[in-house]
Amino acid sequence: MDRLHIKGGAHLNGRIPVSGAKNSALKLMVACLLTDQPITLTNMPSLADTRFLAQLMETLGVEVYWPKGESTCHLNGAELKSTIAPYDQVRKMRASFNVLGPLIARSGHATVSLPGGCAIGARPVDLHLQALEAMGADLRVEQGYVKAAAIHGLKGAHINFSMPSVGATEHAMLTATLAEGETVLENAAREPEIEDLANCLNSMGAKITGAGTSKIRIQGVEKLNGTTHAVMPDRIEAGTYAMAAAAAGGDVTLEGAPVAALGAMISKLKEAGVTVEADEAANTVRIVRNGTRLKSVNVSTQPHPGFPTDLQAQFMALMSLADGTSIIRETIFENRFMHAPELQRLGAEILVRGQEAIVKGVPQLTGAPVMATDLRASVSLVIAGLAAEGETVVNRIYHLDRGFERLEEKLNACGASIERRSGDDE
């Protein structure tokens, strides 16, 4: 298993290009199931998750042309050959479950394994299933699979989500594009990736309005066309590198950053005493911290436009070094503090009480062997390792490879010292 050896203590200086967003790319790939015409996605991040989903697409009969090292992915679902998404190809990530509705819309039936993804909470799929049932799908859950059929086709429906769910909103929106009549989604999630998906679907001929607000209307159409669409930049990757620069110190400019989507993160960094220069026209964010100690800041994760749960672990690494005590509340997932005991190995002082972590900042962290437990937890350990004195070894980095493209290369280009080695955990 690969691990990262990080020599901490160096300031980061330079420019980091932001890759396409994993959480957008995955749902955009699923959209190819809705049409028999080719879809071309540019700015595609080459990640374990996107490559793995490409394999599931191939199992379903989609022709995928995406050479290694290229950021353009061609998907052609002219003829689907299967409507079964097997356990082994769905269990590793959340987004793969979103093939269920599109397969029903396209073929009238589907059998899809219950999903996996980061182990950060119970993560039920009840809202996904309720939305599909409201559109007329008959569903049974048997032996870990959802078996679905819509003998009379899918019909538009009025769906009022009991909580905003990113995955359920996207799933319902994808499915409703080909349902008969109008679908209205109330209390929909407002994450920017939902807007990205709606823009792509509209360019395929869908009729979606309101994406990015809590009320989305989808007027079903008979057929969708192919398209070419650029995946939006990854706000979580951008936020992660912003926090890495803030923790290690230095002067880093993020290039191709989705500035408008980073509002909550930028204001928290500023509160912590970091200089942040965001330029929306140039799509850049400059992060500067030289010498001054970070200030402690409280944060509570919230659905967009609030502070994202996918940046909570990274912010905890940062607050481990702040002057004072900060309270970090996780309100989206019930088990997303697994990085706390690992950060403690580096000398962080963190007390977890239910949904709150109380972080008492220390002046200096010290390198140690740690273990990655999920995607964002892993990268929080990289951030802490960059700021720590001495060597940190992050074991089990396959989690990291799910969501960060060329992480060592990007950080080393700014002066970090990160080396990937294979072999047993240390």
Ligand SMILES: CC(=O)N[C@H]1[C@@H](OP(=O)(O)OP(=O)(O)OC[C@H]2O[C@@H](n3ccc(=O)[nH]c3=O)[C@H](O)[C@@H]2O)O[C@H](CO)[C@@H](O)[C@@H]1O
């Ligand atoms: C691939 C992808 O895009 N993953 C992101 C997506 O996950 P995902 O789409 O899984 O997250 P959701 O927004 O659905 O989850 C939010 C909350 O709703 C709950 N819930 C969700 C669905 C459901 O049917 N029933 C239910 O109770 C979840 O357990 C969680 O407590 O949004 C999360 C919240 O921004 C991010 O952390 C993930 O990185």
Ligand SMILES: C=C(OP(=O)(O)O)C(=O)O
């Ligand atoms: C939680 C994440 O991914 P997934 O939803 O696939 O588990 C994430 O990207 O942080």
